[in-house]
Amino acid sequence: MTDPLGYGQRQWLQILNDYDPALRRRVRELVLAHSERMADEFYQYMITQPEAREFLDHDQVNLRLKASMQHWLEQSFAIDDEAAIALTIERQLEVGRVHARINLPINLVSMGARLHKKRLMALVFGLEEEPGYWQAACGYLQEVMDLSLELMSLAYVSKSERKSRAAEAYRLHTLGLNMPVERERQRAALLDWSQELIFGLHRGDRPPGGIIRSEFGLWFQHKAASVFEGAPELGQIEQALQQIDLVILPELRAAGSDTERLARQMAALQQEVKAVGYFLATLFDRYIELEHGRDTLTRLLDRRFLPAVLNREVRLAKRGGAAFSVILFDVDHFKQINDSHGHEGGDLVLQQIANLVAGAVRSSDFTFRYGGEELLVVLVEAEPAKALEIAEKIREKVAANRLQLPEGKTMQATLSGGVAGFDGHPDYEYLIGRADKALYRAKHQGRNRCLLAD
Numbered sequence: 490m491t492d493p494l495g496y497g498q499r500q501w502l503q504i505l506n507d508y509d510p511a512l513r514r515r516v517r518e519l520v521l522a523h524s525e526r527m528a529d530e531f532y533q534y535m536i537t538q539p540e541a542r543e544f545l546d547h548d549q550v551n552l553r554l555k556a557s558m559q560h561w562l563e564q565s566f567a568i569d570d571e572a573a574i575a576l577t578i579e580r581q582l583e584v585g586r587v588h589a590r591i592n593l594p595i596n597l598v599s600m601g602a603r604l605h606k607k608r609l610m611a612l613v614f615g616l617e618e619e620p621g622y623w624q625a626a627c628g629y630l631q632e633v634m635d636l637s638l639e640l641m642s643l644a645y646v647s648k649s650e651r652k653s654r655a656a657e658a659y660r661l662h663t664l665g666l667n668m669p670v671e672r673e674r675q676r677a678a679l680l681d682w683s684q685e686l687i688f689g690l691h692r693g694d695r696p697p698g699g700i701i702r703s704e705f706g707l708w709f710q711h712k713a714a715s716v717f718e719g720a721p722e723l724g725q726i727e728q729a730l731q732q733i734d735l736v737i738l739p740e741l742r743a744a745g746s747d748t749e750r751l752a753r754q755m756a757a758l759q760q761e762v763k764a765v766g767y768f769l770a771t772l773f774d775r776y777i778e779l780e781h782g783r784d785t786l787t788r789l790l791d792r793r794f795l796p797a798v799l800n801r802e803v804r805l806a807k808r809g810g811a812a813f814s815v816i817l818f819d820v821d822h823f824k825q826i827n828d829s830h831g832h833e834g835g836d837l838v839l840q841q842i843a844n845l846v847a848g849a850v851r852s853s854d855f856t857f858r859y860g861g862e863e864l865l866v867v868l869v870e871a872e873p874a875k876a877l878e879i880a881e882k883i884r885e886k887v888a889a890n891r892l893q894l895p896e897g898k899t900m901q902a903t904l905s906g907g908v909a910g911f912d913g914h915p916d917y918e919y920l921i922g923r924a925d926k927a928l929y930r931a932k933h934q935g936r937n938r939c940l941l942a943d
């Protein structure tokens with residue numbers, strides 16, 4: 490949304506217009522009389538929720554949250570002129586941004602709003618009034634709470650989007666790191682730490698500080714976690730580091746001059762350090778193998794980068810950029826190729842086709858290995874008609890080429906393709922689905938052809 494403030498103001502004014510000023514004043518008085526207690530109750534309840542606790546169990550939060558929650562309640566119901574409305578709305582947006590910054594789960598915000606609503610409604614039902622009055626008062630306070638929540642969510646979403654874009658950019662940046670050099674550096678840092686410890690013990694020094702605070706430990710906690718996000722080795726290394734710091738080092742310190750005990754713990758330490766070294770090597774190997782996000786057989790982009798690329802293209806196109814298109818190619822009768830020339834022959838054919846496809850598009854386009862023998866090309870700034878032309882050109886080029894097989898033989902292979910242009914649907918899977926249907930038709934109509942999606 491381009492102007493959340495203006496939007497919020499229009500909605501808020503509408504609510505004020507829809508409800509009688511005297512009724513609004515009455516609700517406001519109720520809120521003012523109970524806001525402190527409500528803020529207290531809110532905190533007491535939320536601290537019992539395990540998911541919420543990590544965001545609350547800090548003295549500063551305790552102190553400030555209660556005060557600001559009370560202020561927020563009063564401000565939300567204490568508005569009568571336009572300047573005050575603007576301030577209130579700005580506040581709702583700011584709360585949403587803060588929630589996003591601290592990664593507060595959005596369900597907790599809804600939980601808090603539900604709590605407040607329930608309490609306020611109970612207060613309204615306590616008024617000596619007719620049910621019709623209660624109904625109107627509840628309607629008013631529900632609308633205020635719902636709009637507050639909506640505005641917070643609006644700011645939350647836009648802030649989260651910006652954050653994930655930054656995270657993506659950071660990951661792309663780390664993709665450019667010189668990984669072999671980084672691997673050696675970290676291996677050396679790990680060895681340095683353990684050697685220093687061992688020499689120190691031989692000299693009779695007390696064991697030094699833990700591995701978690703060492704250069705290697707710091708790198709692991711602060712960098713490895715984001716560069717290798719999601720890798721199983723991270724957990725295994727973490728466990729080994731904890732074992733060293735929390736079990737083995739205290740044992741070593743306690744061993745004093747008991748040589749047998751010392752030797753046992755030294756062996757345990759060496760075993761853990763070796764395990765860390767092993768997991769570290771696996772972590773880097775796997776990463777380097779992927780060659781900065783490329784599929785090892787075809788050297789095309791790995792499909793895990795598809796969401797980042799397509800979401801970005803969708804965002805650009807939605808913001809008025811030129812439309813983009815995708816082509817989904819599938820090698821015809823690939824099973825037969827495998828059957829006739831072996832899996833190795835199939836691999837070789839696939840590699841050459843991938844080269845031909847990647848070499849036929851502009852450097853600004855993206856070519857992914859989508860599945861076994863399926864390739865997906867993302868053509869930036871290309872209308873569907875243009876994309877179909879490009880797809881046909883690629884298909885002809887592949888069909889005209891003689892492909893090398895093991896033992897000097899050659900063969901020809903063909904491709905079928907489905908082409909779909911971005912049509913405004915925000916989910917890129919839908920776009921690929923349309924290309925897939927067109928591909929299916931192309932196969933059905935006899936293969937070696939490209940068709941445009943409906």
Ligand SMILES: Nc1nc2c(ncn2[C@@H]2O[C@H](COP(=O)(O)OP(=O)(O)OP(=O)(O)O)[C@@H](O)[C@H]2O)c(=O)[nH]1
Nearest residue numbers: 819820821822823824825827832835836861862932
């Ligand atoms: N050599 C090799 N074969 C693969 C690879 N990935 C998938 N395949 C094989 O590709 C074949 C695909 O076969 P199908 O999906 O039945 O289709 P097809 O034989 O290509 O026939 P159509 O698509 O209908 O023209 C399967 O036998 C897979 O085992 C790979 O990386 N290398």
